[in-house]
Amino acid sequence: MNTLFNQPLTVVNAGLSSFADNLALAGGDVTDLRWQPPALGDVDAGLALATLIRHPLVEHANDQAFQQYLAAQPVLVDVMSAAHAISAMAHRKLILHAGPPIEWADMCGPVKGAIIGAILFEGWATTHEAAERLAADGAIDFEPCHHYQAVGPMAGIISPSMPLWVIENKTNGRRAFSNFNEGLGKVLRFGANNHEVLERLHWMSQELAPALKAALNVLGEVELKPLMAQALHMGDEVHNRNAAATGLLIKRLIPALLSAGLPIERIQRVTEFIVGNDHFFLNLSMAACKAMTDAAHNVPFSSMITVMARNGVNFGIRMSGTGDRWFQAPANPVEGLFFPGYGVEDAAADLGDSAITETAGVGGFAMASSPAIVKFVGGTPADATSNSRRMQAITLGGNPAFTLPALNFAPTAAGIDARKVVDRGILPIINTGIAHKEAGVGQIGAGITTAPMPGFIEAIRALAEYV
Template sequence: MNIRTSLFEQPLDVINLGLASFADNLVLAGGAATQLDWQPPALGDVAAGLDLAWLINHPRVEAANQIAFERYLAAQPALIDVQFARDTLPAMAQRKLILHAGPPIAWADMCGPMQGAIVGAAIFEGWADSVEAATALVEAGQIDVEPCHHHNVVGPMAGIVSPSMPLWVIQNTTNGSFAYCNFNEGLGKVLRFGANGPEVLERLHWMTQELAPTLQAALKVLGPLELKPIMAQALHMGDEVHNRNAAATGLLLKRLVPALLRCGQPADHVQRAIEFIYSNDHFFLNLSMAACKAMTDAASGVPCSSMVTVMARNGVNFGIQVSGTGKRWYQAPANPINGLYFPGYSAADATADLGDSAITETAGVGGFAMASSPAIVKFVGGTPADATQNSRRMQSITLGSNPAFTLPALDFAPTAAGVDIRKVVDSGTLPIINTGIAHKLAGVGQIGAGITTAPMPGFIEAIRALAEQVRLADGGAA
């Protein structure tokens, strides 16, 4: 009997690639079929696929990634001070400048919450006395708007920072560099969701005039506060330090209260500061973001490295930066958010993914650490098993793991860290992000939370750019 005849006398189990309906038809006909979910790398872009194949296991890229990842792991972010933006960001002293979340975007293209927040900041600064006047100033180019990341700053949701606002000052004590973040305003009507009414401005003035000096005085008593240990402990207490910061905020308050009681500020100022932090479970989020910014910035600027150092969203586009290509942005429209909405709201009411807080996932926590926070699924959707699977899946697209951050639910396995654009484009697995959902209209606020991913086109563009850089480093070799 020849091979061909014997083959067709055996039971056949077909492996089907592509449309699942082909496999379904075989099964309905009494056959056996295994559906394999597969798609060409780089969304079928042949040129990008060839660049990708050339970059995989490239000695120059592998060596650069080792350097970048080691710098990320070695970073030790510490909270050292509170300063006002105009005093610590040189550009703020030179011109009317407002910073926003995400990659660059023109005023006319901004989402409603970002425009509303910028207007509120202009009024807060005294540059205008009404929404209409502030809008006219921005439209006339008399107020500049730039991404937070261009100034070593991060901010949640709209991410707005203006000269008079206080900033957390975080120093990477390993290399001496700095990262900054604004203060968390709490929930309700807040600037980061585009609200700009009297209660928002009153709170901002209180934070500037009373809260900031009180916390600044407390930090002088306390001294540098290392943030990685707080984040690590919070992961063991049910946080993932992006959308859940209840434990981390409590740990921070535990460290701050003794210093606040000895800082010499008026007793009523200290009391209000403690009450404000105590009532806001998200207070630590901004510190988590700045700490993550300090860690990923340490890995930035290593020629030929394929490690992602920034992921950020402006409510329209999602942007990434890659270590090997410096501060260049690779952008694509933000992916939809699969989430849970507050009563009365739906996806039709939502703006696109928004905020710099994806810096937490960039650093290996947040969505990458969801296995540590089963309670988060009640907020963003899914099940605890989904959260665990998300953390496991991220191992396939990263350079390694961070032993400083471990996940009890995974037998204290370290979190996946160091997103590698090559692995993302090759596997089709996208970095996962858990996120709040903002209403598309300014000032309405948060209307839900959910899960999203970074869009693939930005990673494909980054592959092309990195390949070009590596070729130049190789002397133009193909």
């Protein structure tokens, strides 16, 4: 012992940082290990977690779920109306929304505004006041997009007459759906519902969607994983930056549109709309990611997360081994860059189904491939790379289909393991747009957020009951 204290000491401090500070002030060589108990110090949850670590049933289930995710081959196969694609919408006044379930009275401003717009678009009411009364009186059914294998950005609203992208996983034949991207500005997904918004929605339904369907009839099926992989090598992360992916899609679509026998004026309007919207591919990316994570869902005993979604109030997750059960917690705030004149006090809580991209290992998990994204969401290119590296600590493995040039073409981290999230205290990172809390104002910024820990703790408790 005397020999030990007669030589230079290097101290590792685990716990309160003030202990490390005192040692440093005294001239000591100290490394401050930022550690906290798992499960936010919840003893019962920590014990539940301990039963799941290295459990043979869970390990085998996670391997199966992850392999099914990797094997998924999402392909764009069709365009059709929501009522045609989703049978439950054919004979009901049903509107789908982003995130976990929520009642009308509890919805945030942008979601309420978007629902009013959808009611007017469907012709179920002729005034904003009448549409709001229908929604408040229970005349309209509201359910999450995820309950019908669908996803939508921000408010995520899908009503029966809206056109949908139809994505099929060629490995298992299951389909996923997403609505069309309207572009930026005053748009439905941010809660806008004025005449301009409704006119655009009608044009998308009556002219854009049929033209794209005709183009697909000429083009045939479009494999999306290779297109997304190429976009990652061109500076996208296929969530908040889709400039390259949209460009690659346009290269496929324009020759097909020209060969589809459509009037040249119509082709011009359609191509101008797509070319003017760098986010056009986002909804396809989301549906492809939904198809991939759905392939891993409902594997008994698996702790792999297959859904992360937000409704502007709560953040919800679903875990493969616990079926269609939601685990919810209040959504975390978004830290980012605001447009001039706006600040955090103006922002709605985290919103949208687009976190399905992070669930599938792209988006925020692939920020290393998209250093330019930091000009949109804040931070530095080094932060973007650090985010991608840190997600490797909470995932089951990497997806070799999606590689990151900045990390020596390492595969993106994928397969969020709820056990690792709770054990290591590292939250899944998400980059996202920021909506104004009032309907119709629109996007006011973009930034970085994380999934809240309490939902993962609840999921671990539930899984421990199964094992």
